[in-house]
Amino acid sequence: MGTTGEKYSAWAEVEARGVSDLYFDWATGVAADEEILELVDGLPAAKRQPNLVFASARMAGVPLAPYREARSEFVARWDSIRGVALTHATQTNEVRRCAVLVPELAKIPGPIALLEVGASAGLCLYPDKYAYRFTTESGVDELAPESRSDVVLETELRGPSAPTRLPEIVWRAGIDLNPLDVADPASREWLETLVWPEHDERRRHLHAAASVVAEERPLLVAGDLNEAFEEVVAQAPADATLVVFHSAVLVYLSPEARESFVGKVRASGAVWISNEGKSVVPEVATQLPANADNGTVLAVNGTPVAIVGPHGQFFHALDVP
Numbered sequence: 318m319g320t321t322g323e324k325y326s327a328w329a330e331v332e333a334r335g336v337s338d339l340y341f342d343w344a345t346g347v348a349a350d351e352e353i354l355e356l357v358d359g360l361p362a363a364k365r366q367p368n369l370v371f372a373s374a375r376m377a378g379v380p381l382a383p384y385r386e387a388r389s390e391f392v393a394r395w396d397s398i399r400g401v402a403l404t405h406a407t408q409t410n411e412v413r414r415c416a417v418l419v420p421e422l423a424k425i426p427g428p429i430a431l432l433e434v435g436a437s438a439g440l441c442l443y444p445d446k447y448a449y450r451f452t453t454e455s456g457v458d459e460l461a462p463e464s465r466s467d468v469v470l471e472t473e474l475r476g477p478s479a480p481t482r483l484p485e486i487v488w489r490a491g492i493d494l495n496p497l498d499v500a501d502p503a504s505r506e507w508l509e510t511l512v513w514p515e516h517d518e519r520r521r522h523l524h525a526a527a528s529v530v531a532e533e534r535p536l537l538v539a540g541d542l543n544e545a546f547e548e549v550v551a552q553a554p555a556d557a558t559l560v561v562f563h564s565a566v567l568v569y570l571s572p573e574a575r576e577s578f579v580g581k582v583r584a585s586g587a588v589w590i591s592n593e594g595k596s597v598v599p600e601v602a603t604q605l606p607a608n609a610d611n612g613t614v615l616a617v618n619g620t621p622v623a624i625v626g627p628h629g630q631f632f633h634a635l636d637v638p
């Protein structure tokens with residue numbers, strides 16, 4: 318598994334390089350800093366991940382400055398950083414993921430009952446309320462709800478033609494270990510802090526989508542997705558197609574818990590849309606072509622249909638036999 322320093326170094330290269338210069342600098346700095354590594358190693362293993370430590374540092378007042386300047390603040394504020402890390406979790410709610418969900422949701426005719434497991438604040442439960450700009454090989458296709466939307470999500474679409482209708486969602490619910498309420502200022506601040514420093518557009522989307530959610534709150538149930546699943550499914554209207562989806566969630570579950578969830582979702586008869594890392598859902602992983610692009614896998618009912626950007630930046634259709 319490697320030392321914490323090795324993990325920070327790998328995270329800098331794999332996750333942060335070219336995505337956030339500041340987090341790349343911080344992660345490379347921490348990786349080579351014995352004193353800070355000792356502090357990080359004093360956290361429980363699940364709390365040592367750079368994304369959580371850096372968001373906690375920002376909440377604790379560490380300035381967004383190069384590591385050589387910020388380092389002394391990591392030391393001076395470590396008790397607060399530790400306090401935030403111990404009481405918070407990485408719950409990044411990325412609304413742009415709706416842009417890669419909509420091409421599949423739009424294929425479902427008639428009313429949809431939408432259940433998201435691992436919903437965080439529920440921002441992805443409103444794909445029908447946002448506007449889209451799909452960049453395809455032949456140009457840009459726009460799709461927007463009748464009532465104006467301040468959330469305009471862009472994605473590059475390779476393969477299918479852009480959807481021409483929005484899904485009709487008549488019921489929406491989420492399950493999360495710790496559902497976040499967008500109307501609560503502390504939760505909103507945490508959601509904002511989880512967005513990486515330079516990613517202003519993501520922060521703008523977050524604000525605009527939070528206003529949509531605050532206007533029409535979804536049913537958000539606190540609990541483990543396996544434990545709460547049947548109870549929430551039972552509340553879905555019977556005359557709508559039940560769609561269960563999740564993104565960047567199953568990775569937090571043990572292999573046994575992932576398998577149990579897949580069994581439950583299949584038994585429910587729902588349309589199952591999964592958006593997870595390539596190795597997270599074993600039955601999806603085995604069907605992936607060896608030369609698949611980098612990204613996460615969008616799968617429908619266990620069949621991979623596209624490689625998508627981790628934050629919904631692109632949808633590259635797969636030609637799976």
Ligand SMILES: C[S@@+](CC[C@H](N)C(=O)[O-])C[C@H]1O[C@@H](n2cnc3c(N)ncnc32)[C@H](O)[C@@H]1O
Nearest residue numbers: 408409410411435437493494541542564565569
């Ligand atoms: C990285 S966030 C992704 C949020 C959202 N799906 C999105 O794509 O924007 C992962 C979410 O899964 C939730 N989660 C993790 N394990 C869970 C479990 N066993 N049961 C329910 N929710 C869980 C976390 O609390 C967190 O809100």
